[in-house]
Amino acid sequence: MKSNQAPATMPPSIVNRQPSTIPLFLRAALGESTERPPVWLMRQAGRILPQYRALRQRFPDFKAFVKTPEAAAEATLQPVDELGVDAAIVFSDILVVPEAMGLDYEMIEAKGPRFPKTIENQHDVDCLRSGVEAAESLGYVLEALRISKRELAGRVPLIGFAGAPWTIFAYMVEGGGSKTFSKARRLLYTEPVLAHTLLQKITDTTIAYLQQQVAAGADLLQLFDSWAGELTPTQYRSFAVPYLYQICAAIPEVPKTVFAKGAWFALEDLAELPCQVIGLDWNISPAFAKEKTGGKKVLQGNLDPCTLYSDTKTIEKETLLILGDFGGHHIANLGHGVYPDTPLDGVRAFVETVKNYER
Amino acid sequence: MKSNQAPATMPPSIVNRQPSTIPLFLRAALGESTERPPVWLMRQAGRILPQYRALRQRFPDFKAFVKTPEAAAEATLQPVDELGVDAAIVFSDILVVPEAMGLDYEMIEAKGPRFPKTIENQHDVDCLRSGVEAAESLGYVLEALRISKRELAGRVPLIGFAGAPWTIFAYMVEGGGSKTFSKARRLLYTEPVLAHTLLQKITDTTIAYLQQQVAAGADLLQLFDSWAGELTPTQYRSFAVPYLYQICAAIPEVPKTVFAKGAWFALEDLAELPCQVIGLDWNISPAFAKEKTGGKKVLQGNLDPCTLYSDTKTIEKETLLILGDFGGHHIANLGHGVYPDTPLDGVRAFVETVKNYER
Numbered sequence: 001m002k003s004n005q006a007p008a009t010m011p012p013s014i015v016n017r018q019p020s021t022i023p024l025f026l027r028a029a030l031g032e033s034t035e036r037p038p039v040w041l042m043r044q045a046g047r048i049l050p051q052y053r054a055l056r057q058r059f060p061d062f063k064a065f066v067k068t069p070e071a072a073a074e075a076t077l078q079p080v081d082e083l084g085v086d087a088a089i090v091f092s093d094i095l096v097v098p099e100a101m102g103l104d105y106e107m108i109e110a111k112g113p114r115f116p117k118t119i120e121n122q123h124d125v126d127c128l129r130s131g132v133e134a135a136e137s138l139g140y141v142l143e144a145l146r147i148s149k150r151e152l153a154g155r156v157p158l159i160g161f162a163g164a165p166w167t168i169f170a171y172m173v174e175g176g177g178s179k180t181f182s183k184a185r186r187l188l189y190t191e192p193v194l195a196h197t198l199l200q201k202i203t204d205t206t207i208a209y210l211q212q213q214v215a216a217g218a219d220l221l222q223l224f225d226s227w228a229g230e231l232t233p234t235q236y237r238s239f240a241v242p243y244l245y246q247i248c249a250a251i252p253e254v255p256k257t258v259f260a261k262g263a264w265f266a267l268e269d270l271a272e273l274p275c276q277v278i279g280l281d282w283n284i285s286p287a288f289a290k291e292k293t294g295g296k297k298v299l300q301g302n303l304d305p306c307t308l309y310s311d312t313k314t315i316e317k318e319t320l321l322i323l324g325d326f327g328g329h330h331i332a333n334l335g336h337g338v339y340p341d342t343p344l345d346g347v348r349a350f351v352e353t354v355k356n357y358e359r
Numbered sequence: 360m361k362s363n364q365a366p367a368t369m370p371p372s373i374v375n376r377q378p379s380t381i382p383l384f385l386r387a388a389l390g391e392s393t394e395r396p397p398v399w400l401m402r403q404a405g406r407i408l409p410q411y412r413a414l415r416q417r418f419p420d421f422k423a424f425v426k427t428p429e430a431a432a433e434a435t436l437q438p439v440d441e442l443g444v445d446a447a448i449v450f451s452d453i454l455v456v457p458e459a460m461g462l463d464y465e466m467i468e469a470k471g472p473r474f475p476k477t478i479e480n481q482h483d484v485d486c487l488r489s490g491v492e493a494a495e496s497l498g499y500v501l502e503a504l505r506i507s508k509r510e511l512a513g514r515v516p517l518i519g520f521a522g523a524p525w526t527i528f529a530y531m532v533e534g535g536g537s538k539t540f541s542k543a544r545r546l547l548y549t550e551p552v553l554a555h556t557l558l559q560k561i562t563d564t565t566i567a568y569l570q571q572q573v574a575a576g577a578d579l580l581q582l583f584d585s586w587a588g589e590l591t592p593t594q595y596r597s598f599a600v601p602y603l604y605q606i607c608a609a610i611p612e613v614p615k616t617v618f619a620k621g622a623w624f625a626l627e628d629l630a631e632l633p634c635q636v637i638g639l640d641w642n643i644s645p646a647f648a649k650e651k652t653g654g655k656k657v658l659q660g661n662l663d664p665c666t667l668y669s670d671t672k673t674i675e676k677e678t679l680l681i682l683g684d685f686g687g688h689h690i691a692n693l694g695h696g697v698y699p700d701t702p703l704d705g706v707r708a709f710v711e712t713v714k715n716y717e718r
Contacts, residue, residue: 112538179471179536182698185665189673229588229621232641232663262588264623265642282591283624304591306544314548339541 094163160218229262282335453522519577588621641694
């Protein structure tokens with residue numbers, strides 16, 4: 001993965017392009033040695049930008065915002081225009097998938113999502129739509145991708161995304177965020193067959209949804225496994241990894257990134273997935289990640305988002321440390337989504353430090 | 360640590376006893392090879408027991424409960440009587456320390472703690488009491504220890520405890536629980552000198568408090584670093600480990616356990632602390648923990664608390680797996696505090712499996 005040669009797993013969409021037209025971000029995602037690491041931020045489309053906050057004011061309801069493709073596309077492009085990041089990520093939410101499957105959610109300001117109805121038994125699972133049938137209600141995300149792609153006009157690649165099956169499962173069973181996710185985790189012990197049935201339905205839906213995202217213009221896909229760190233290593237291997245595998249294998253057309261927050265213990269398993277990039281949270285040292293993934297994957301991350309509250313000098317120093325530790329062969333990002341109250345100057349200092357980096 | 364010889368670091372309180380009178384739990388904590396692993400559960404004194412729930416009803420206010428030594432002692436002894444665990448842990452809360460330092464908190468039912476006033480600047484830190492001056496208001500915990508010790512009458516050892524400085528710091532700055540603890544973590548970047556000053560004041564108070572706990576009868580002390588997993592490895596080394604070290608070094612009289620939840624990345628540092636036992640959460644495989652601590656510490660843990668929602672057979676199987684992985688030389692516990700809605704039968708199955716274990 002560390003040579004200038006296209007790796008054997010290069011997706012078809014890339015193989016047909018002239019090498020010189022492949023953008024920096026995609027070249028890095030494919031493991032090429034690039035002139036500098038590309039940089040973007042998880043949650044870059046969001047409250048850190050004054051332009052976003054202005055746009056958001058037009059939609060008192062968050063879900064109405066997500067479901068208005070023109071607005072979502074505008075939020076998608078804002079960080080490219082304002083911060084000069086090397087990739088755009090479509091503005092949406094991972095919870096559109098459970099909603100499409102038939103489990104409605106509310107987004108409560110400053111508190112997070114809440115599902116009035118949760119999954120408790122086999123009947124609840126049977127009632128859920130899945131696969132293409134569920135994904136077909138997500139046309140608004142596809143339209144946001146199409147508009148974004150057109151308006152980007154090739155400036156930078158466009159990232160599509162979805163929640164990983166275990167994380168979506170956790171929300172559907174728990175009904176919202178949780179300190180322990182003990183309701184969702186309990187079901188893995190008490191109803192393992194039911195759990196696998198639900199995980200498979202989520203997986204089928206996610207595959208259909210992500211395939212459509214690629215058709216609508218997504219250049220790379222990222223899977224967010226936000227609650228990966230709640231599971232034991234054994235559980236992650238049986239209730240998470242096989243579904244991640246199915247999804248990655250079902251979409252060979254574009255490179256894929258798996259970001260499993262807190263799953264330091266699963267890095268060796270994640271390194272075997274048919275994906276190209278592994279996202280890292282800020283707990284994981286570059287050395288540990290490199291050792292565990294054995295050079296099989298491109299690594300993405302992993303500056304502590306709180307670093308961006310510092311002064312410019314500290315941000316530069318910490319960013320350069322991480323770039324050095326990764327040896328330049330990686331995709332620069334934070335180790336978590338950027339926090340909403342992060343000063344814009346801090347974000348700019350991070351982006352600029354990476355863009356000025358010379359290996 | 361794996362022989363029948365008393366380790367060189369054996370605390371004076373133990374050295375003076377006849378070997379045959381040292382209880383199982385303490386022998387295991389000192390690294391002796393024991394006939395079976397001792398077992399107890401974090402949060403064993405609490406809502407899992409009907410006797411606790413009945414006692415709790417007499418105190419609508421949680422803090423009034425904690426501050427009534429007779430009631431706290433009764434809660435301390437209940438799990439010994441009802442579950443047959445090998446150690447008692449004094450019923451209290453880690454937040455009594457910030458309160459003693461001058462930062463009052465409220466315990467909001469089903470939500471957790473809230474500090475109406477938080478630490479924001481140097482003046483706030485200057486106003487805090489610390490050391491012996493702060494600890495002297497915690498006489499009610501000492502009295503609960505004395506009553507518990509008397510009523511235990513030597514049946515099992517009595518564990519005292521405190522929050523680790525970083526975790527107490529996080530509550531004092533954040534004002535309660537948090538999804539990201541970004542306010543507390545931010546301060547480590549923006550005001551490192553202030554952060555160290557506050558951490559030192561917490562440390563001084565904790566040392567005075569724990570020394571008094573030993574004088575009141577605590578046979579072993581456990582430090583809970585509940586938010587350890589929020590820090591980067593570098594931050595943990597500079598803002599957490601040195602304070603844990605000071606505390607452990609200041610109380611040579613009894614064995615000490617450090618439970619740093621989520622701090623898998625710091626196991627090598629923790630292995631150098633002058634403590635005897637390292638607590639492990641359920642993410643960490645016994646093999647990983649053994650490798651990183653290099654046999655220097657006794658390990659405690661780490662069954663996933665959600666296992667106890669299963670049927671007896673599954674609980675037995677999972678418990679035996681963990682006992683086998685640790686090779687019998689460890690202290691059996693969960694990887695987190697037992698969840699309040701855990702069925703009592705599940706807890707009993709866990710305790711009994713360990714007690715019937717033959718290496």
